[in-house]
Amino acid sequence: MNSFTTSALTPAFPVLPRTGLETRLAARPDGFPTPAHFRTVTTAVAAPAPGQVLVRNLFMSLDPGMLLLMSGGSHLPMPRYEVGEVMYGDAVGEVVASADPTLAEGDLVTHRLGWREYAVAGAETFRRVDERAYPSPSMHLGFGLVAYVGLMEAAGLQPGDTVFVSSAAGATGGLAGQIARLKGAARVIGSAGSPEKVAHLTGVLGFDAAFDYHDGPVVDRLHAAAPDGIDVYFDNVGGEQLRAAIEVMNVHGRIAVCGALNRQRAGRPDDGPGDLLSVLGKRLTIRGFTLFDHLDLAPEFGAQFRGWLREGSLVYDETVVDGLPSAPRALLDLVGGRYTGKTVVRLAGAAG
Ligand SMILES: NC(=O)c1ccc[n+]([C@@H]2O[C@H](COP(=O)([O-])OP(=O)(O)OC[C@H]3O[C@@H](n4cnc5c(N)ncnc54)[C@H](OP(=O)(O)O)[C@@H]3O)[C@@H](O)[C@H]2O)c1
Structure with a gap:
């Protein structure tokens, strides 16, 4: 003793x-x-x-x-x-x-x-x-576990899904896009706030398509980037991007609500998801999550994450x-x- x-x-x-x-x-x-x-x-x-x-x-x-x-x-x-x-x-x-x-x-x-x-x-x-x-x-x-929990637990990512990630050049978004690809997503689309960040998404982080959310209505940009619709939306932002994602979502699409950057930047409550008729009609799931409810996934995630880093398939x-x-x-x-x-x-x- x-x-x-x-x-x-x-x-x-x-x-x-x-x-x-x-x-x-x-x-x-x-x-x-x-x-x-x-x-x-x-x-x-x-x-x-x-x-x-x-x-x-x-x-x-x-x-x-x-x-x-x-x-x-x-x-x-x-x-x-x-x-x-x-x-x-x-x-x-x-x-x-x-x-x-x-x-x-x-x-x-x-x-x-x-x-x-x-x-x-x-x-x-x-x-x-x-x-x-x-x-x-x-x-x-790092926020890799946040990204993993959001994709795998909250959104139930399936191989072949088309995934959209907002604030995709940030801490969580950059890893969410890359992990989605490593877990079998067919197409990964990201949004960010400048042309430099957009170039970073496709040129460095391996997103299939990316756009600057300042460049016109987000719903138009999203339709253009995902002509066949999206199955999973990893939402760091809320606001216009959430409303656009609901619009472009496929039937049985899943939205993981990770963050509220629109509100955090404005310092006041967000306008929210808007009219929920599309959620009903398309049988969408919108699920908020926090990391603290899923800390048990840390060992499972950590082993995969270190493997991806070792083999060079993920950029940190x-x-x-x-x-x-x-x-x-x-x-x-x-x-x-x-x-x-x-x-x-x-x-x-x-x-x-
Ligand atoms: N659920 C959880 O357990 C959990 C855990 C950790 C973090 N979070 C939350 O997840 C979100 C992302 O966190 P992070 O650390 O990864 O942040 P981040 O994406 O690295 O953070 C900052 C970025 O926010 C973007 N941004 C700010 N206002 C925006 C707006 N109105 N629309 C679009 N983008 C905007 C800015 O980029 P642009 O140049 O692109 O505008 C900026 O680069 C935050 O809301 C955070 O609080 C949740």
């Missing part, structure tokens, strides 16, 4: 960081936030008490869903951010001091205590991950932003359309 006392442990980690940065919600936004709604401050780093570990965060994830947690009332199955309190989100870090037998100094862990350079909490808060699984620890923050696209002080602006820029792939913030070893 292991037994620990604070005094016995003290000599094991004599050089602990004294301070670190953390970002708090400064005010609750009414509409789309600005950098003034965040406050990044220096705080003291506590030594771990018995049962706790201290983790130095290497990377944290930026997720458009954070905007909903800032504004509150999102119906998401997670607590909203509170004014004056440090925000949270996915992060990957390295244990720098452990007062619990289940984790050791040097272990790589994932957890939900992002938006801070150092996290100290009970050992059960952290999940040890394999440091050799990916070329960069940041890839543990990532944007890295340096330093916690840059994170608030980067979150707003992410939803504004500045980046492609998964956007992460490098917290350790960042310049400036």
Whole structure:
């Protein structure tokens, strides 16, 4: 049996960081936030008490869903951010001091205590991950499992399906399109917000067709890209693209509602799917999902994902932003359309 006392442990980690940065919600936004709604401050780093570990965060994830947690009332199955309190989100870090037998100094862990350079909490808060699984620890923050759950569980993807993905150059969409192809989709169509992103979809990520959703009515663009209709829509956006997808959907089509970027960018509720007569007439399924209900699929997905990466059949696209002080602006820029792939913030070893 292991037994620990604070005094016995003290000599094991004599050089602990004294301070670190953390970002708090400064005010609750009414509409789309600005950098003034965040406050990044220096705080003291506590030594771990018995049962706790201290983790130095290497990377944290930026997720458009954070905007909903800032504004509150999102119906998401997670607590909203509170004014004056440090925000949270996915992060990957390295244990720098452990007062619990289940984790050791040097272990790589994932957890939900992002938006801070150092996290100290009970050992059960952290999940040890394999440091050799990916070329960069940041890839543990990828949204591949979100894409997989949406396609396989929510939409029931079948070989031969024609699949449409919105925000297809983003973290989830880029992987949803590629995984759909790897799982046997006959045709994969993506939409994105600029000609450069459209070229990226067909030229780099292997989409069969892509269009810029600013180029005229989406329903016309979708009809042109999918003359035989679509069977599965992976919806990151809502709004006009959801209404267009319902219009172009084949009988018994399935829509997986993953995100609400239209609402997240506007900072106010979306107009929604519109007239539901087509849903009735075509016997469509519209199903919302969250990753948290399907975490049991992580091992099954992880094995396939690493295989695809190894054999070079999947491109992993990532944007890295340096330093916690840059994170608030980067979150707003992410939803504004500045980046492609998964956007992460490098917290350790960042310049400036
Ligand atoms: N269900 C779940 O469990 C789950 C898990 C993770 C994330 N999500 C949600 O999934 C969605 C995608 O997340 P992500 O991290 O992959 O984001 P992302 O696609 O990487 O994010 C940002 C992109 O949103 C696009 N965008 C913003 N407003 C738009 C609009 N009105 N219409 C079309 N595109 C718009 C922008 O690209 P353009 O240049 O193309 O406009 C931008 O590149 C988000 O809503 C997120 O909250 C859900």
